[in-house]
Amino acid sequence: MVNHKPIVPGHCLVVSRRVAARVSDLNPSELSDLWTVACLVSKHLERHFKAEALTFAIQDGSAAGQTVPHVHIHILPRRNGDFEVNDLVYEELNKEDLSRTVPVDAKKNREPRSSHEMAEEASALRILFEDSLPIPVE
Template sequence: MSPGRRLGVLRSHLQAGAPSLPAGEGNRQVSAEQGAGVSTSPCVTAAGGRGEAEGKKSCVFCRIIRGEAPAFKVYEDDVCLCILDSHPLAPGHSLIIPKCHFPSLEATPPPVVAAMCSKVPFLSNAIMKATQCDSFNLVVNNGAAAGQVIFHTHFHIIPRRSGDKLWPAESFRRCSIEPKETSGLVSCIKEQLYPSPEGGKTEPSSLRKES
């Protein structure tokens, strides 16, 4: 794959997701899923335009939200979750994911998008401090042609450094995440998000590293 194509893809590589639901199907699930706080619907292929499930396979983000798949979580609230990308383009590369399943940005209700966007300054500031960066890219791959491979809406926060040459002429080869090093990075981000008055570590009970 050419560097240009890899730039377009920016794929998270957590796991290939199943094809998307029709927008109407996602919208019909909004009220029930928002009430529960966690999506219970699988990512399914569209059969005859009706979004019928094939094989009851859930998308990887839905599995992470339900606690069925591992992830390094750095933030969680009633609407969204922030995790580290398992094959980052830069240290601290993170994903903001809504807890309800929506296959694309346009199928995501504005209040959910607003809630995700409202966390960007908060999370990006902590991630930049933890990684000692002063810049970041906010990226959304929406649709297959734009490089979306997991059809569950998500934002990428990618820390940047001056001269890192991440986009122009690099191989774009990505390495697997290192659990030992990653644990320290997760702790560092959490310390930025939840500083204690005494300078010690504070970690909400809802946040934990899953392995």
Template sequence: MRYPKAVTSRPTPHSGCLFCRPDDPESNEVLVEGDLVYVRRDNYPAAKGHVEVVPLRHVESYFDLTPEEAAETHELVKKARRMLDEEFHPDGYTIGINEGRAAGRTVDHVHIHLIPRYTGDVADPRGGVRHVLPGTDPDRWGA
């Protein structure tokens, strides 16, 4: 993997931030580490294989990622998917970012959830992420 900007040292951890401690095995099980971003297993997985893609630099918002961080994030999401395909053989994926507290973010360090999905893991998966809000019944969309 080549990126326009190489990192020569780790960013300074933000006090108390779980994601700023990728070297702490009690907090993070790191699967892949790039120059700017890493992939970790989710501590409270929504499904078998659930991982998160996290920038090493402490940054709250997805919209504040540098172009280099965004590029490496994209590449590591794809790499993580290939790894999860080999290990768990899911039938699909949900990819999500909780941007802001109103959207459900609980750790103020941007991270992208890559959640393997399996046929039958929910009764009716139609509508996907729309179900985080009320009034999203897919049977009413054509009404």
């Protein structure tokens, strides 16, 4: 899934097929599938967005900043200097206040995208994954 309020270009989510609120609610097979898909997706995102690295993040429970009670992994293509302080990416994940700023190269507010904008990005990225995922892309 593409992210509603992306932090960096290419910020996507890998979501468990079965709705589970916490990582510990997943069975071993589901957990394995989640990370297998995250690794496959990340390889394509890194190449497509010409990233130098990746950040994988899971907010597991509301106290950890999880706002949607469904296990998901944030995958963020990263570049050197995209944040003035590298670990600010985690602070950005926790923000709900849209007046705060995003990475140093974005210089604009992190605003929610429309369903149409998200669908367009998802369609454009879908071709990257169609032949490599172990499960059908829906």
